[in-house]
Amino acid sequence: MTDTLDHDIRNDIEALEALECELEATEQVETAHDRTLRRRTAVHDIEPGADWNDVEHAILTRRSIRKYKGRQVPAHMVRRIIEMGRFSPSQGNCQPWSFIVVRDKAMIAQMEAYCAAVCQGMTAGVDYTNYPEGSEQRAAIQANTQALNRDNLNSFHPVPMTAIKSIANGRFAVFHKAPTVILLLVDKRGVGVPDIDIGCVGTNIVLAAQSLGLGTCWVGFSKLLSSNAALCEQLGIAPPFELSEAICVGYPIGNPTQQTISRQTHEIIWWEGGEKQILY
Amino acid sequence: MTAPRVEKAVVPPDHLPIWDDPHQALYSQVTIELDKCDGCRLCAVVCPANILEMYGPKDNLKVRLKADVSGCMSCNNCLAVCVAQGVFATEPYDFVGVYEQKRIGPFEFPRRF
Numbered sequence: 001m002t003d004t005l006d007h008d009i010r011n012d013i014e015a016l017e018a019l020e021c022e023l024e025a026t027e028q029v030e031t032a033h034d035r036t037l038r039r040r041t042a043v044h045d046i047e048p049g050a051d052w053n054d055v056e057h058a059i060l061t062r063r064s065i066r067k068y069k070g071r072q073v074p075a076h077m078v079r080r081i082i083e084m085g086r087f088s089p090s091q092g093n094c095q096p097w098s099f100i101v102v103r104d105k106a107m108i109a110q111m112e113a114y115c116a117a118v119c120q121g122m123t124a125g126v127d128y129t130n131y132p133e134g135s136e137q138r139a140a141i142q143a144n145t146q147a148l149n150r151d152n153l154n155s156f157h158p159v160p161m162t163a164i165k166s167i168a169n170g171r172f173a174v175f176h177k178a179p180t181v182i183l184l185l186v187d188k189r190g191v192g193v194p195d196i197d198i199g200c201v202g203t204n205i206v207l208a209a210q211s212l213g214l215g216t217c218w219v220g221f222s223k224l225l226s227s228n229a230a231l232c233e234q235l236g237i238a239p240p241f242e243l244s245e246a247i248c249v250g251y252p253i254g255n256p257t258q259q260t261i262s263r264q265t266h267e268i269i270w271w272e273g274g275e276k277q278i279l280y
Numbered sequence: 281m282t283a284p285r286v287e288k289a290v291v292p293p294d295h296l297p298i299w300d301d302p303h304q305a306l307y308s309q310v311t312i313e314l315d316k317c318d319g320c321r322l323c324a325v326v327c328p329a330n331i332l333e334m335y336g337p338k339d340n341l342k343v344r345l346k347a348d349v350s351g352c353m354s355c356n357n358c359l360a361v362c363v364a365q366g367v368f369a370t371e372p373y374d375f376v377g378v379y380e381q382k383r384i385g386p387f388e389f390p391r392r393f
Contacts, residue, residue: 256326256361
C-alpha cells in the first residue's frame with residue numbers, strides 16, 4: 001500500500017517537472033503571433049451600468065479633507081504620491097513643476113501664522129460686515145471689495161470671503177493643521193499655460209493619495225506666502241519658480257469614503273450625426 | 281427633495297453679491313434627521329464651513345446648525361462621514377449677478393452610464 005503511494009507521488013513529481021520544463025521552453029521563445037497580440041491596443045468595452053473600477057472609485061470618494069489625525073504620514077508614502085504627480089500630462093511635455101514638502105511642525109506653524117496675519121489685515125479692508133448696515137463705512141468698504149474683486153478675478157467671491165473672515169477669527173486654519181504640506185511650484189518658463197499643468201500634477205497627487213487612504217486638500221490661500229520674501233527664501237521658492245498651490249496631506253478624521261455624495265450636473269452639448277442634443 | 285428658495289433680488293450683472301444677505305447669496309439648506317443622529321460629532325468636525333454644532337445632554341447629543349452662521353456650500357462632507365446618513369445638504373449655493381449659475385442642472389449622486 002505504502003509502496004504504491006510512494007510510486008504515485010514519484011510519478012506525479014516527474015510529470016510536474018516535465019511540465020515546468022515545457023513551460024520554460026515556451027516562455028523563452030516568443031512567437032510572431034504573441035508579438036502581434038502585444039502590439040495591439042487592448043479594447044476593454046464595459047457593459048452599460050457596470051460597477052466602478054478602482055480609479056473611478058478613488059475619484060468618487062475623494063473629498064477635500066480639512067480635519068486630520070495627528071499622526072504623520074510615512075515619508076515613503078509622500079514620495080509615492082509625488083511620483084504619481086511626476087507622470088501627469090503637461091503642455092509640450094515641459095513638466096513645469098517643482099515640489100517643496102514641509103513636514104516640519106515649526107515651519108508649518110510659521111506659514112500658518114503669516115497667512116492668518118495677512119487675512120486679518122485683509123478683513124479690515126474688505127469685510128464690510130464688520131460695520132453696521134446702512135453706515136457710510138460699510139458702503140465704502142463694500143465698493144472697495146467690489147473693485148478688488150474685478151481686479152483679482154473672483155478672489156472675493158462669497159465663499160473665500162467667508163473663509164477670510166473665519167481665518168481672521170481663528171476659526172479656520174489655512175493649512176488645516178495637516179502633518180504634511182506639499183507646495184506645488186510652477187516654472188514660469190513652461191509652455192503655454194503652465195498653471196494648467198500644475199492642476200494636472202495636483203489631481204494625480206490627490207487621487208493617488210485617496211487610493212492609499214490618505215486625505216488631501218488643495219489650499220489656494222497658500223499663495224499669500226509669496227508676499228513674504230524671507231519665508232520664500234527659507235522655503236526655497238525662487239524665480240523662475242513661483243508658488244502655485246499647496247496640497248495638505250494627512251490621515252482623515254472619520255471615514256469620508258463610506259458614502260458617495262451628490263454634485264451639480266452640468267450641461268453637455270452633444271453633437272452627433274448632424275444633430276445637437278443637450279444632456280445633463 | 282428641494283429646499284424652499286429665497287426669491288432673488290435684482291442686481292447689476294457685475295455686482296459682487298452681498299455675501300451675508302440671503303437675497304443675494306443663497307447658501308444651501310442643511311437637512312438633519314434627528315432620529316438618525318447618534319451624536320458622534322463627525323459631521324460637525326469635518327464641515328469646512330464650520331456651521332454645525334452639537335447640543336443637548338452628554339448622553340443624547342444631537343447636531344444642529346449654528347444660529348449666527350451661514351455658508352453651507354453643499355460639499356456634503358457631512359453626508360460622506362455620517363454612517364447613519366442623517367445629515368445632508370440640499371440645493372446648490374447660488375449667487376446673483378455675475379455669479380448666477382448657468383447651464384447647471386440639479387445635484388445628482390454618481391450615475392452609472
